[in-house]
Amino acid sequence: MKPPRFDYLVPRTQDEALAMLAEHGERAKLLAGGQSLIPLLNFRLVQPEALVDINRIADLAYVRERNGGLAVGALTRQHALERSETVRRRLPILAEACRLIGHLPIRHRGTVGGNLAHADPASELPAVMLALDAEFVVVAKGARRMLAARDFFTGVLSTALRPGELLAEIRLPGLPPRTGAAFVEMARRAGDFALVGVAALLTLDAAGRCQQARLALCGVGPTPIRASEAERVLIGEAPRGAALEAAAERAVAATDPPSDIHGSAEFRRKLARYFTRQALETDAQRAGGV
């Protein structure tokens, strides 16, 4: 099918975009990379009256160092993030997860902000944001608020964003020394959405024990899931054997995976256990502890 008719608006600045959003309210939709929205339009699953195309707002796309961490503009293409030297130096887990999004032609167009706003439960970046304790700068006409990643994802394809709001920037705190971070997943075919994905970070103390652990999973519930229980059992332990096994078990207990043609809930639980262990093992190596 073909997209329905819509009014096409092309703001050149963020303020212009916000004014347009304020004017059209719920009848308008933002168009970023279009890699999720245009399929929905092509199938007429959504029929907005107006599309506000933010692709010409050049200053919404950037990766900057900020307070030892990163600030990423919402319009940054997934491919730009994957390729960014700054990302590779500061938070390589972000590039690692980005590479798993769709295929290169999708990542050339798809944006970081669009991916997060779309909030697909199997999507990689939302889980990474949760594990990194990201904060989102959300703006509307004459207003601005900060949202923690853990408060942002509210359900399947739904977020705490309100009509008229635009996700402008993603802020990622830096990592303490001796931290390892990894994202691993299983997809049915290279580039497909993850059946299950795991983002994990471990910080080791001078004796090589876990000082801090952060774990988030995707594909195992309506939103990405932070596995806090699993994080707790790791603290003070050496990152191997029984401790990792216990963490993987708690991580699985935190999930509520769907059953569909791609895999049963049971299969997804097995994957969650396996990949939690694998991600933590990789973390430990990267943190220099093993």
Next chain:
Amino acid sequence: MPRTVPIKLTVNGVQHELAVEPRRLLVDVLREDLALTGTHVGCEHGVCGTCTVLVNGESARSCLMFAVGADGAEILTVEGLGQGARLHPLQEAFREAQGLQCGFCTPAMLMVAYELLQQNPSPSEEEIREAISANLCRCTGYQSIVEAVQLAAARHAVAGAR
């Protein structure tokens, strides 16, 4: 009458000035308005890859872009690879290695292979497989496509070209 918007597209080096309805997909404008039917259209939801073209040098699904969004862009389609009746060396390699059967996926396979070889003149088999995994082929089982790209790489078909 629906409202149209004036846009400029440079396709295969030729400038076009068009008036398009905002909801028209880039693939439809290429095929219908510019009669460049080498770019195929399959699923219209980004999965099959048959509509892949290069936009400002980067591969993109032309079914997931509005033509208005491509205003001012440079686009390369399969028609821009060869020169008149002369096939591009990559096309020659596809023919020789039997990298195609029905030909439906072929234009897009050529575009992703072209992009890959431009960036990486001697890719490994795995890198070739990853690049073409963006596109579905119902006919060849991919092996002969991989071999075609390898053949083209061995002949330096793309490196330094253009």
